[in-house]
Amino acid sequence: MSSPERDFVTAHSGDLHADLDAWLRIPSISADPAHAPHVAASAAWLADALRRTGFPVVEVWETAGAPAVYAEWPSADDGAPVALVYGHHDVQPVDPLELWEHPPFEPTRVEGPDGPELHARGAIDDKGNVAMHLLGMRAHLAATGRDTPAVTVKVLVEGEEESGSPHFAALLRERADRLRCDVVVVSDTGMAAPDVPSAVVAMRGLADAEITLRGPAVDLHSGSFGGGVPNPLHAMATLLASLHDEHGRVTLPGFYDEVRPLTDRERELMARVPFDEAAWLAGPAASRVATGEEGFTTLERIGARPTAEVNGMWGGYTGPGHKTIIPAEAHAKITFRLVADQRPADLADQVRGWVAANLPGGIQADVHVPAGGVSPCASDLDSPAMAALLTAIGLAFDRDPADVLFTREGGSGPEADLVDVLGAPLLFLGAGLPTDRIHSPNERVLLPMLHRGAEAAAHLWRELAAVPLRPR
Amino acid sequence: MSSPERDFVTAHSGDLHADLDAWLRIPSISADPAHAPHVAASAAWLADALRRTGFPVVEVWETAGAPAVYAEWPSADDGAPVALVYGHHDVQPVDPLELWEHPPFEPTRVEGPDGPELHARGAIDDKGNVAMHLLGMRAHLAATGRDTPAVTVKVLVEGEEESGSPHFAALLRERADRLRCDVVVVSDTGMAAPDVPSAVVAMRGLADAEITLRGPAVDLHSGSFGGGVPNPLHAMATLLASLHDEHGRVTLPGFYDEVRPLTDRERELMARVPFDEAAWLAGPAASRVATGEEGFTTLERIGARPTAEVNGMWGGYTGPGHKTIIPAEAHAKITFRLVADQRPADLADQVRGWVAANLPGGIQADVHVPAGGVSPCASDLDSPAMAALLTAIGLAFDRDPADVLFTREGGSGPEADLVDVLGAPLLFLGAGLPTDRIHSPNERVLLPMLHRGAEAAAHLWRELAAVPLRPR
Numbered sequence: 032m033s034s035p036e037r038d039f040v041t042a043h044s045g046d047l048h049a050d051l052d053a054w055l056r057i058p059s060i061s062a063d064p065a066h067a068p069h070v071a072a073s074a075a076w077l078a079d080a081l082r083r084t085g086f087p088v089v090e091v092w093e094t095a096g097a098p099a100v101y102a103e104w105p106s107a108d109d110g111a112p113v114a115l116v117y118g119h120h121d122v123q124p125v126d127p128l129e130l131w132e133h134p135p136f137e138p139t140r141v142e143g144p145d146g147p148e149l150h151a152r153g154a155i156d157d158k159g160n161v162a163m164h165l166l167g168m169r170a171h172l173a174a175t176g177r178d179t180p181a182v183t184v185k186v187l188v189e190g191e192e193e194s195g196s197p198h199f200a201a202l203l204r205e206r207a208d209r210l211r212c213d214v215v216v217v218s219d220t221g222m223a224a225p226d227v228p229s230a231v232v233a234m235r236g237l238a239d240a241e242i243t244l245r246g247p248a249v250d251l252h253s254g255s256f257g258g259g260v261p262n263p264l265h266a267m268a269t270l271l272a273s274l275h276d277e278h279g280r281v282t283l284p285g286f287y288d289e290v291r292p293l294t295d296r297e298r299e300l301m302a303r304v305p306f307d308e309a310a311w312l313a314g315p316a317a318s319r320v321a322t323g324e325e326g327f328t329t330l331e332r333i334g335a336r337p338t339a340e341v342n343g344m345w346g347g348y349t350g351p352g353h354k355t356i357i358p359a360e361a362h363a364k365i366t367f368r369l370v371a372d373q374r375p376a377d378l379a380d381q382v383r384g385w386v387a388a389n390l391p392g393g394i395q396a397d398v399h400v401p402a403g404g405v406s407p408c409a410s411d412l413d414s415p416a417m418a419a420l421l422t423a424i425g426l427a428f429d430r431d432p433a434d435v436l437f438t439r440e441g442g443s444g445p446e447a448d449l450v451d452v453l454g455a456p457l458l459f460l461g462a463g464l465p466t467d468r469i470h471s472p473n474e475r476v477l478l479p480m481l482h483r484g485a486e487a488a489a490h491l492w493r494e495l496a497a498v499p500l501r502p503r
Numbered sequence: 504m505s506s507p508e509r510d511f512v513t514a515h516s517g518d519l520h521a522d523l524d525a526w527l528r529i530p531s532i533s534a535d536p537a538h539a540p541h542v543a544a545s546a547a548w549l550a551d552a553l554r555r556t557g558f559p560v561v562e563v564w565e566t567a568g569a570p571a572v573y574a575e576w577p578s579a580d581d582g583a584p585v586a587l588v589y590g591h592h593d594v595q596p597v598d599p600l601e602l603w604e605h606p607p608f609e610p611t612r613v614e615g616p617d618g619p620e621l622h623a624r625g626a627i628d629d630k631g632n633v634a635m636h637l638l639g640m641r642a643h644l645a646a647t648g649r650d651t652p653a654v655t656v657k658v659l660v661e662g663e664e665e666s667g668s669p670h671f672a673a674l675l676r677e678r679a680d681r682l683r684c685d686v687v688v689v690s691d692t693g694m695a696a697p698d699v700p701s702a703v704v705a706m707r708g709l710a711d712a713e714i715t716l717r718g719p720a721v722d723l724h725s726g727s728f729g730g731g732v733p734n735p736l737h738a739m740a741t742l743l744a745s746l747h748d749e750h751g752r753v754t755l756p757g758f759y760d761e762v763r764p765l766t767d768r769e770r771e772l773m774a775r776v777p778f779d780e781a782a783w784l785a786g787p788a789a790s791r792v793a794t795g796e797e798g799f800t801t802l803e804r805i806g807a808r809p810t811a812e813v814n815g816m817w818g819g820y821t822g823p824g825h826k827t828i829i830p831a832e833a834h835a836k837i838t839f840r841l842v843a844d845q846r847p848a849d850l851a852d853q854v855r856g857w858v859a860a861n862l863p864g865g866i867q868a869d870v871h872v873p874a875g876g877v878s879p880c881a882s883d884l885d886s887p888a889m890a891a892l893l894t895a896i897g898l899a900f901d902r903d904p905a906d907v908l909f910t911r912e913g914g915s916g917p918e919a920d921l922v923d924v925l926g927a928p929l930l931f932l933g934a935g936l937p938t939d940r941i942h943s944p945n946e947r948v949l950l951p952m953l954h955r956g957a958e959a960a961a962h963l964w965r966e967l968a969a970v971p972l973r974p975r
Contacts, residue, residue: 235726239825248789254707254914257840258810259801260790265747265813271740317720318732320865329731338730341737342828343819348836353711355838356814364820366827368729393792442726443827 032429035174036489040166040482047166047485048149048478050080054120054158055138055151061097061121061194070190073120074098077161077188084165085172086186092206094198097121097190101209104168107179112500114492115185115212117449118161118219119192122153123470130472145225146479155476156469160218160461161188163481167488174489181496185212189445192219196445203452213500214416214456215449216491218484220440221463223304225477228428229436230420231459233335236369236407237443238378239342242386243397244270244361250347253355260357261393264346267361273389274339274365279324281339281367283381284388289372293335297412300437306330334439338368368441375404405443408450410457412437415498420458423490427483460487504901507646508961512638512954519638519957520621520950522552526592526630527610527623533569533593533666542662545592546570549633549660556637557644558658564678566670569593569662573681576640579651584972586964587657587684589921590633590691591664594625595942602944617697618951627948628941632690632933633660635953639960646961653968657684661917664691668917675924685972686888686928687921688963690956692912693935695776697949700900701908702892703931705807708841708879709915710850711814714858715869716742716833722819725827732829733865736818739833745861746811746837751796753811753839755853756860761844763881765807772884772909778802806911810840840913847876878919882929884909887970892930895962899955932959 040047059073060066074091081089081102088103100120105111125135133139135152142148153159164186171180187210189199203210223229246263247256276282293301308329312318323332332338346361348354367378379400386396410417421432428435446457462484468474512519531545532538546563553561553574560575572592577583597607605611607624614620625631636658643652659682661671675682695701718735719728748754765773780801784790795804804810818833820826839850851872858868882889893904900907918929934956940946 237726237827241825246790251788251790252914253810253812253814253838254709254840254912256788256790256805257812257838257913258795258808259793259805260784260788261792261794262812264816265743268740268743268746268813268816271737272744274740275737312732316723316728316732318718318723318728318865319867320733321731322733322863322865323730333728333731336730338725340725340729340734340827340829341740341819342725342826343821343830344736344740344833345817345821347813347815349815349817349834353713353836353838354814355709355812357812358814361816362821364825366725366729366825368726391794393790393794395791440726441729442724 032426034426036170036486039170039173040486040489043166043169044482047162047481050162050165051149051154051159052138054162055153056136058136059121059153059190060124061191062124067097070097070121074100074190077120080165081186084168092202094202096198099187099189099202102186104180104184106181106183108181108496111182111496112213113183113185113211114495115187115210115215115453115455116164117215117217117446118188119157119190120161120188121190121193122158123156123193125152127472132473141475143477145477148475148477150473150475152474154474155221155463155467156474157192157219159476159481160463160484163462163485164218164488166485170485170489171492175493180492182492184492185210192445199445200448200452203448207452210453212453212455214458214495215453217446217457217459218461220459220461221465221467222461222480223436223438225464225480227305227436228424228430229304229438230424231440231461232412232437233371233409233439234407234446235441235443236373236375236405236447237366238369238375238404239364239366239401240378240382241399242363242365245359245395246393247357247359250359251357253357256357261391262357263361263394264358266391266394267344267346267363269391270386270389271341271344271363274341279322281337282385284384285377285381286337289374289377290337291371293331298331301330301335301439302328304330304436304438333441335370337370337373339365341365368443369407371407371409373407375406378404406447406451408447408457414456416456416458416495416500419494419498420460420491422494423487424460426490427487460484460491504898506898508642508958511642511645512958512961515638515641516954519634519953522634522637523621523626523631524610526634527625528608530608531593531625531662532596533663534596539569542569542593546572546662549592552637553658556640564674566674568666568670571659571661571674574658576652576656578653578655580653580968583654583968584685585655585657585683586967587659587682587687587925587927588636589687589689589918590660591629591662592633592660593662593665594628594630595665597624599944604945613947615949617949620947620949622945622947624946626946627693627935627939628946629664629691631948631953632935632956635934635957636690636960638957642957642961643964647965652964654964656964657682664917671917672920672924675920679924682925684925684927686930686967687925689918689929689931690933692931692933693937693939694933694952695908695910695937697936697952699777699908700896700902701776701910702896703912703933704884704909705843705881706879706912706918707915708845708847708877708919709838710841710847710876711836711838711873712850712854713871714835714837717831717867718865719829719831722831723829725829728829733863734829735833735866736830738863738866739816739818739835741863742858742861743813743816743835746813751794753809754857756856757849757853758809761846761849762809763843765803770803773802773807773911774800776802776908776910805913807842809842809845811837813837840915841879843879843881845879847878850876877915878923880919880922880929886928888928888930888967888972891966891970892932892963894966895959896932898962899959932956932963
């Protein structure tokens with residue numbers, strides 16, 4: 032479906048490629064302190080690019096960690112709603128370097144089966160997803176003949192997402208007034224497949240717990256005491272074995288009380304997402320079988336249902352050979368992925384209740400559940416904002432809006448902070464693909480996806496202005 | 504009950520004290536290579552002491568590790584049986600040094616509630632137990648007016664027991680001809696209490712296993728995969744939780760098949776051993792409750808029943824904070840204490856069968872059960888040799904032989920090698936007490952126990968000559 036937006040993107044895609052080529056050469060690895068100057072240079076580059084694009088307000092916001100970039104282009108329209116774009120300009124480390132086919136910070140164009148690709152660290156995660164908004168904004172203005180966007184567009188691009196966004200929530204709270212908005216457009220995700228336009232509609236939350244079980248006051252000789260006193264490792268094994276029941280459900284008391292049940296419509300929509308389970312298992316999952324909570328598909332299990340995973344456990348002797356002890360302590364680390372409307376703050380009591388119910392005599396438990404955690408978030412599938420997003424994506428992919436699929440992100444990120452602090456609903460517009468190898472060697476972006484993403488962004492600003500975003 | 508043996512021991516106890524005072528000043532810590540010269544000096548001291556005592560054959564046997572001392576005093580009696588005394592001249596390390604009330608290698612006499620004590624590292628474990636045989640042999644000869652003992656007495660005192668006796672089995676095999684004997688007298692244990700003469704009649708065997716469970720090929724992100732693929736830590740917890748059933752019994756298939764049931768008489772004899780469970784829990788066990796296999800007392804559980812203890816387990820992330828992974832692997836180390844007539848060689852199949860029966864789909868297991876292990880050993884309570892031992896102990900403690908109690912040693916040691924290689928039955932004659940703090944600061948020996956031990960040894964050589972030790 033031809034449109035002025037598409038025509039502009041097509042005519043100026045070279046600008047997007049040139050921007051990316053320059054930005055991707057900056058190794059803005061936030062996890063490595065040695066790269067702090069590069070993260071700063073990346074922020075400076077982006078600030079300059081936003082100014083070139085025409086944003087009248089562009090600021091670099093220092094934090095206790097890496098700098099974020101803020102920009103704002105107010106709409107001249109009276110009462111225009113405000114959209115805030117979220118992304119990040121830092122990138123993952125590149126180890127193992129020897130597995131890269133091209134140097135990670137020398138962007139390299141490769142012709143692939145689905146079209147031209149650009150290979151580089153950060154190509155899609157997240158520099159590609161952010162850069163497409165530069166071209167998208169220009170296409171929106173050019174196509175609509177406007178001097179200012181139809182909605183006020185704010186942009187917040189942080190520099191620590193790949194390091195866990197340690198200062199992001201504080202930044203949001205500190206700048207809440209400047210960041211006030213009616214909708215957040217998260218551009219750090221992707222779509223189901225090149226020919227399957229889709230929108231993320233939920234992310235899981237996160238809570239973690241560390242458990243220490245104590246038995247004897249000191250490590251005991253198993254010859255003298257073996258078989259006569261409680262062994263904390265046995266207690267830990269029994270406890271962790273009780274974390275799931277025989278149906279794969281988490282046994283924490285009250286764990287499912289606030290879980291919003293999947294509606295038949297949501298399940299039907301998820302079932303429409305193409306998913307090759309065998310390929311998923313053979314590929315990144317690198318696992319032998321799919322498993323999990325009974326009564327749900329794999330896509331539902333990893334995206335729409337809460338889970339509990341033991342991430343680490345240890346205790347006793349772990350060196351070579353054997354040491355005949357009953358150890359004094361055993362330890363485990365567990366994280367829980369949460370879905371709407373679970374609250375991370377509820378987990379402490381739930382974990383304590385579960386441990387207390389499964390603790391054998393003679394064993395004492397220390398349960399540490401850090402305050403905080405990450406809230407789950409979910410978009411309202413029927414909101415006016417979602418309708419605008421589906422229209423924009425549909426136009427860019429030549430599909431009916433009703434054919435744009437919904438996907439769910441199993442991970443947890445700073446997006447929840449945006450909801451918590453700014454109180455605005457989330458939309459997700461990202462041009463990534465499951466095959467883009469983010470966080471791995473040979474990360475890439477499929478350039479046609481990026482062009483469509485830029486076009487969708489251009490449509491989105493127009494569409495958002497046309498729907499009622501604010502309660503009257 | 505006065506006897507020439509007791510009179511001699513009483514008259515010459517000063518010799519025993521002088522011997523011990525000299526020997527205990529040699530810090531023969533076998534675990535510390537820096538002490539190798541002291542271990543050699545300890546062997547030389549003992550060889551000299553055996554020569555002084557009158558043993559016509561005394562040799563220091565070098566091994567790939569620390570030297571052993573061998574001595575032999577043939578009986579002039581035609582067809583006299585052969586007894587082999589086993590002990591060790593190396594000692595445990597002394598850490599933590601600051602907890603010693605007296606320097607560990609400056610033997611110090613302390614008046615205690617049960618009589619004079621000698622405090623020093625090795626005071627009972629095992630220099631005291633060995634030194635009492637020097638005086639015991641002299642008492643035997645003096646009391647019976649003999650020039651040679653009533654039985655041929657061989658002595659083998661190794662130098663690596665506190666380091667796991669790594670070269671002991673090889674030494675036994677190499678010297679099997681010289682060591683041929685009709686009975687082994689192990690002097691490395693003790694009795695139930697100062698007023699409770701007793702004899703150890705069994706030691707547990709040992710087998711160990713290391714288990715690795717593998718799930719995904721690499722650590723996976725729990726946001727992307729959590730709840731959808733098998734987690735090796737969950738599998739390990741479930742596996743280890745299945746190691747015991749609800750009655751505290753080990754679930755390995757066939758594990759109990761060869762266990763010789765405790766007879767009513769054996770249980771009655773064990774029940775006569777004084778045992779303050781509350782004190783045991785509060786003291787060295789440092790545990791909160793007693794637990795274990797249903798239907799057995801704590802003394803039976805730790806001495807007469809086979810057990811399985813997880814000594815270590817580990818996998819995934821064990822550092823600070825959390826890391827949201829499904830790890831690729833989980834590990835566990837398990838040791839099994841065995842009782843007669845279990846065979847360590849049977850454990851490999853039993854462990855594999857148990858793992859296979861409890862392994863969830865999608866998890867692969869590597870089970871490593873090292874060859875070897877330690878066989879359990881048990882004395883025949885009704886053998887002529889046991890009758891001789893009970894008579895000897897009874898005489899030394901002024902008790903009827905029928906009042907000498909039987910105890911069982913829950914640990915495992917080189918004694919099993921003596922049975923395996925030499926094929927001779929074991930007797931245990933030791934003067935230690937549960938309160939002697941072996942392996943701990945302030946190790947001591949109660950000198951009256953040592954005097955009685957020397958007297959019992961003197962009686963034993965006479966008694967053993969009077970019973971039929973060899974099959975006719």
